Amino acid sequence: MMSDLDSYYPVIVIGGGQAGLAMSAQLSRHDIDHVVLEKNSIAHSWKTQRWDAFCLVTPNWQCQLPGFPYAGNDPHGFMLRDEIVAYIEDYAKHIKAPVREGVAVVRLKQADGRFLLETTAGEITADTVVLAVSGYHVPRIPEFAERLDPAIAQIHSSAYRSPDQLPSGEVFVVGSGQSGCQIAEDLHLAGRKVHLAVGSAPRCPRFYRGRDAVDWLDDLGQYDLPVDQHPLREKVRRNANHYLTGRDGGRDIDLRKFALEGMKLYGRLKDARGTTLRLGDDLQANLDNADRVYNGICSLIDDHIARNAIDAPLTPHYAPVWSPAAIPTELDLAAAGITSIIWTTGFRSDWSWVDLPMFDGAGYPTHKRGITSVDGAYVIGLPWLYTWGSGRFVGVGRDTEFVADHIMGRRNAVQENASRADGRMLALDAAG
Numbered sequence: 001m002m003s004d005l006d007s008y009y010p011v012i013v014i015g016g017g018q019a020g021l022a023m024s025a026q027l028s029r030h031d032i033d034h035v036v037l038e039k040n041s042i043a044h045s046w047k048t049q050r051w052d053a054f055c056l057v058t059p060n061w062q063c064q065l066p067g068f069p070y071a072g073n074d075p076h077g078f079m080l081r082d083e084i085v086a087y088i089e090d091y092a093k094h095i096k097a098p099v100r101e102g103v104a105v106v107r108l109k110q111a112d113g114r115f116l117l118e119t120t121a122g123e124i125t126a127d128t129v130v131l132a133v134s135g136y137h138v139p140r141i142p143e144f145a146e147r148l149d150p151a152i153a154q155i156h157s158s159a160y161r162s163p164d165q166l167p168s169g170e171v172f173v174v175g176s177g178q179s180g181c182q183i184a185e186d187l188h189l190a191g192r193k194v195h196l197a198v199g200s201a202p203r204c205p206r207f208y209r210g211r212d213a214v215d216w217l218d219d220l221g222q223y224d225l226p227v228d229q230h231p232l233r234e235k236v237r238r239n240a241n242h243y244l245t246g247r248d249g250g251r252d253i254d255l256r257k258f259a260l261e262g263m264k265l266y267g268r269l270k271d272a273r274g275t276t277l278r279l280g281d282d283l284q285a286n287l288d289n290a291d292r293v294y295n296g297i298c299s300l301i302d303d304h305i306a307r308n309a310i311d312a313p314l315t316p317h318y319a320p321v322w323s324p325a326a327i328p329t330e331l332d333l334a335a336a337g338i339t340s341i342i343w344t345t346g347f348r349s350d351w352s353w354v355d356l357p358m359f360d361g362a363g364y365p366t367h368k369r370g371i372t373s374v375d376g377a378y379v380i381g382l383p384w385l386y387t388w389g390s391g392r393f394v395g396v397g398r399d400t401e402f403v404a405d406h407i408m409g410r411r412n413a414v415q416e417n418a419s420r421a422d423g424r425m426l427a428l429d430a431a432g
Helices: 018-029 044-048 081-094 142-149 178-189 212-218 233-238 255-260 285-308 397-432
Strands: 007-012 034-038 098-100 103-110 114-117 124-129 155-156 169-175 192-195 264-266 269-272 276-279 328-330 336-342 377-379
Touching: 007 018, 007 114, 018 034, 018 081, 018 397, 044 081, 103 124, 142 269, 142 276, 169 178, 169 269, 169 328, 178 192, 178 255, 192 255, 233 377, 255 285, 264 285, 377 397
Parallel strands: 007 034, 007 124, 034 098, 124 377, 155 336, 169 192, 169 336, 192 264
Antiparallel strands: 103 114, 114 124, 269 276, 276 328
């Protein structure tokens, strides 16, 4: 990787994850000189913010970084954490990405007609900047966590590695999105007694009618649906991801089944103080809604099969195997033997270092398919930037291609205008 930095680049990409690397590949395709600044190391979040048993929830064939599709012998399997890291690192080598690791951008602003980046390696200017830093920056933990008894160990999901790192005793997992359900499963399979606060995240079948549901949904064009054609429009960006797992070859995550096996389920966590948790009475509604989405996906696939006369085995829709007899709205951690809490409550964005007028009232970058409201500034790799796949391996290539083409068109327009201006000056000189 690079050992030195110039004081100016035509394009600077901020972020050396899969989105930043994909952007680099597309810029290289156009022979656009650029550098990628990564404050840590390539694939840093995959290396440091995933647990030991982590694996993809989407099949390997969806790993489609530009010019570097999955080439292994298990396209319908699910890569483990270290395999994902290797895939990204190999991609960086394959495209010869000009990445400078260990360089953080602490301030981005405009000055004298260019972008000025204040970095830990000094000031750098650019005509164009691409922010490939995702939207998951700071772990989100509710403020009331500070009021919990200090004897209760607390960690965020980004710091969870394995059941062995937790003190002995029972574990309370807060949140039932993808990470929450998978971490609860990880603990459950290790024989730990798990308590789970269930939110409103939907769930998806793993396999249905003889195939992975992702394969069916891809055939249906669900992963190509642009955000402006989605029924929820931009609001879909705030939706929780469907929970399922790729573990052990892939399977459903059925919280009701876990309950039959001894996992304790509760409604949403509302407050905490000392060793007491206050919980909502929405467990039944949340479970029912997740199952409704699950069966809705099944019906969507059924319709596709019938409409196209596809020969596929019949599979029954999901029927609940358990329902709560009572829904507690208060829990004493000490009395229950709970010694640790895992906050699988997501992340919040932090764009405070970006001093550009490109954000809406909620602090989200205003953009159209990655082209922001500030000329020359772009964003890439955000969830639902354009489609469901925008924040994933399968869709980031298409998004970065679009942005690279726009950057090239903008550069050509600038050069054409400059040529015209030079021509006019020559004409004036000749006339004089």
